Amino acid sequence: xxxxxxxxxxxxxxxGQNVTFRCDPISEHNRLYWYRQTLGQxxxxxxxxxxxxQLEKSRLLSDRFSAERPKGSFSTLEIQRTEQGDSxxxxxxxxxxxxxxxxxxxxxxxxxxxx
Amino acid sequence: xxxxxxxxxxxTLSEEAFLxxxxxxxxxxxxxxxxxxxxxxxxxxxxxxxxxxxxxxxxKGFEAxxxxxxxSFHLEKGSVQVSDSAVYFCALSDIGSxxxxxxxxxxxxxxxx
Numbered sequence: 456x457x458x459x460x461x462x463x464x465x466x467x468x469x470x471g472q473n474v475t476f477r478c479d480p481i482s483e484h485n486r487l488y489w490y491r492q493t494l495g496q497x498x499x500x501x502x503x504x505x506x507x508x509q510l511e512k513s514r515l516l517s518d519r520f521s522a523e524r525p526k527g528s529f530s531t532l533e534i535q536r537t538e539q540g541d542s543x544x545x546x547x548x549x550x551x552x553x554x555x556x557x558x559x560x561x562x563x564x565x566x567x568x569x570x
Numbered sequence: 571x572x573x574x575x576x577x578x579x580x581x582t583l584s585e586e587a588f589l590x591x592x593x594x595x596x597x598x599x600x601x602x603x604x605x606x607x608x609x610x611x612x613x614x615x616x617x618x619x620x621x622x623x624x625x626x627x628x629x630k631g632f633e634a635x636x637x638x639x640x641x642s643f644h645l646e647k648g649s650v651q652v653s654d655s656a657v658y659f660c661a662l663s664d665i666g667s668x669x670x671x672x673x674x675x676x677x678x679x680x681x682x683x
Contacts, residue, residue: 459613488668488670488671495675495676496675496676497574497659497661497675497676498614498671498673499673500668500670500672503668503670511668546613546614548671550669558616558619559616559671560616561606561613561614562613563612563613564613
């Protein structure tokens with residue numbers, strides 16, 4: 456049973472460039488979450504998918520951010536016109552809908568550095 | 571909105587010492603409560619959970635009890651080991667449809683031999 460995987464693990468980009476991250480959840484999990492974690496802080500919720508439907512978005516998700524989950528499998532998170540404030544660890548997590556306590560399994564994260 | 575407040579770190583203990591990391595929460599409903607751990611260079615791992623008042627979650631010698639009256643979920647371990655050195659996050663999941671996690675800011679624990 457493979458866990459949640461994320462690609463790339465590290466990304467360095469110049470301000471103003473676009474970046475895209477990928478998340479592959481655990482195969483039988485139909486819920487997928489994106490979080491952002493800055494240094495010394497806990498993760499903050501960005502957005503949530505149930506299957507292919509994006510059902511909730513945080514106020515943190517500005518219009519430069521877009522996420523997709525075509526066919527309800529992998530997901531991508533794109534940041535357009537990156538800013539230095541976007542530098543953070545981007546975490547993906549997945550869970551099964553029938554797990555009442557919403558037990559989420561996290562990937563290793565993608566560390567974004569905007570120079 | 572929902573929030574989680576954790577004991578600030580860093581915490582440094584000697585091996586075999588008793589550990590307590592305090593966590594209190596604010597939520598509109600009846601949340602599920604979690605402790606996650608992040609070992610150096612690794613991703614977040616679920617350590618333990620509790621889904622209703624007075625439930626006790628336990629794993630790897632760690633315990634936490636869901637206290638509704640004090641809105642707390644303090645993490646305890648009777649005898650820590652060097653291998654327990656990590657960052658510990660308290661989190662809640664409220665009853666909304668998304669059930670996203672709201673995390674505290676984390677507590678860095680270092681255990682010295």
